[in-house]
Amino acid sequence: MTIVDVRILVEGASDVEVVSKALQGLALGSEYNVTISSIIPTTNIEIAKSAAAGADLLIIATDADRVGRDLAERLFSELGEMVGHVERMKLPLGHDLEHVDVELVRKELKNALIRAGLKSLQILPEYMALRNQLLDLKGRYDGLVEEYKKLRGEYDALLRAHEELKEENEKLKEENEGLKALLENSKNVYTIEEAWKSLFPAEPVPDEGYIGRAVERLGLAGKVIVGQGYIFAEDKALVDELLKTVYLSRVIKEEPLKPPRPPTEEPQNPEPEAGEGPDIVENPEVRPEDIEELPKGL
Incomplete structure (x- = not known):
């Protein structure tokens, strides 16, 4: 359990003796789980601020007269935001330890601690x-x-x-x-459109990327460069061959070849149709020598 840091602010050195005497009869650690870390004798605001800063509980113990009340109110307003909680405690009049009722101081101190605890509960x-x-x-x-x-x-x-x-x-x-x-x-630079139209004036110009892929697949990288709408090659004939190949690939891609038609069978010895026969010569001219030759042939 966390120990509560309590500091007591008094007006002078004689008050320190009175409060110290009263604390001797209190078991604050076991009863209230608090410890009195310091008793500060001062009426100076700046010294009080420095000594009280960071305390969990600050008890302002001043005399019960008007001067003590005024001092307590001033310290309360100045120190309220610098500590966890501020509590007022009245000391009996007189600063002579022999004539001060220590038991009364002890009781007032316990009441201040109880009031601080009850306010904390609120x-x-x-x-x-x-x-x-x-x-x-x-x-x-x-x-x-x-x-x-x-x-x-x-x-x-x-x-x-x-x-x-x-x-x-x-x-x-x-x-x-x-x-x-x-x-x-370079001198051997040709625009793609001019080079294509010079070969195929009626065909649309192919995409530059398509021509570039053709260069790569045909192994012409380094010999032909395509880009920015131009074709560079050392030889114009190489450009023409490239564009012809591109044109051929487009034609094949767009119009696939038709399969060949199977051959038709023809008869080896066609029979003559009815009505057909050897040509007949009308009114043939028979010569005498032809007739004479017939018996020889037979």
Whole structure:
């Protein structure tokens, strides 16, 4: 159990002797779970602030006369926010230890502790409400911490991805600048549209990416460069061959070849149809020598 830190503020050194004498007959630790950490003799506000700061309970013990009451009220208003709780205690008039009723001081001290405890009970419901609010806020805080960690992880991942994309963009930018410079400084540069229309004026110009893939698949990388609407090659004939191949692939893709028709069988020895026969020559001319030759043939 936590020990309550109690400090007592008195007007002078003689009051310290009186209060100390009264404390000798009190078992504050076992009865009230408190400890008197210091007795401060001063009427100076700044010294009192420094000595009382952080106390759980501050008891202002001044004389019961008007001067003591005024001092107690001033200290109460100045020190109220610096300690957990402030309680007023009246000391009997007179500062001579031999003539002061120590038992009366002891009783007044116990009453001050009891009043402080009862006032603390009055604010207990408010304390419990604040405690519940604190626990609720702590739960929300823990949830926000977990959400923050998750978002932080996602942010770091996005940051790394951004850096990678940035590096890749810089690399592509350098390659694009190099390609652009190469195209601008080269003589063998042809626009895709002009090169295509020169071969196939009635056909639509194919997509640049399609031509680029054809370059890769035909193994022409390094010999032919396609980009920014241009084609670069050391030989115009190579460009023409490339575009013809692209055209042929498009034709095959769009109009697949039809399967060949099976051959029809024809009769080996066709029979003549009725009515057909050897040609007959009307009014043939028979020569005498032909007739003479017939017996020889027979």
